[in-house]
Amino acid sequence: MASPNFVIFLVDDLGWDHVGYHGSRLQTPVIDQLAAGGVKMERFYSMPLCSPARAALLTGRYPIRYGLQSGVVRPWQKEGLPLDEVTLAQVLQKAGYRTAISGKWHLGHWAPEYLPTHRGFDRQYGHYNGMIDYEKHLRLGGFDWHRDDRVCHDEGYSTDLIAEEAVRFIRQEVK
Secondary structure, eight states, X not given: OOOOOOOOOOOTTOOGGGSGGGTOSSOOHXXXXXXXXXXXXXXXXXXXXXXXXXXXXXXXXXXXXXXOSSSOOOTTOSOOSOTTSOOHHHHHHHTTOOOEEEEEOOSOOSSGGGSGGGTTOSEEEEESSSSOOTTTOEETTEEOOEETTEEOOOOSXXXXXXXXXXXXXXXXXXX
């Protein structure tokens, strides 16, 4: 029997009632279809901030356990998700899964070992920091757009690029 495939959506600032299958007046037909045909894990409680929420999801541990509970990792900070923390992506890789992250990382990027491809992701696409310019991919005057942890100059609206890359990865990997 083949291992199941799965996709995890971690969406900043998404409220409970911002998806159609929770009764929202917002139209989210694709998300609703995925939810109807899959398993919904709807009791993930963490922190209402980017870095702590991502760290909790990837480690299964409360962010206070490793010092990421009080804010986000800033572009200039020389810190990130501690290297001794095992990520979900690392566990999945060890189990034979192909892993990818498409979107925002926000868990440190000041040294190569903090980057997604060193933390269990086979593929990476998107930005390392929050609050980038959606078209120019700039954050505080610095360019922030990467593919497999190398600077990438793809042009376009970041949300569209992230979605297109996720679909491309899924199509390549799911047979």
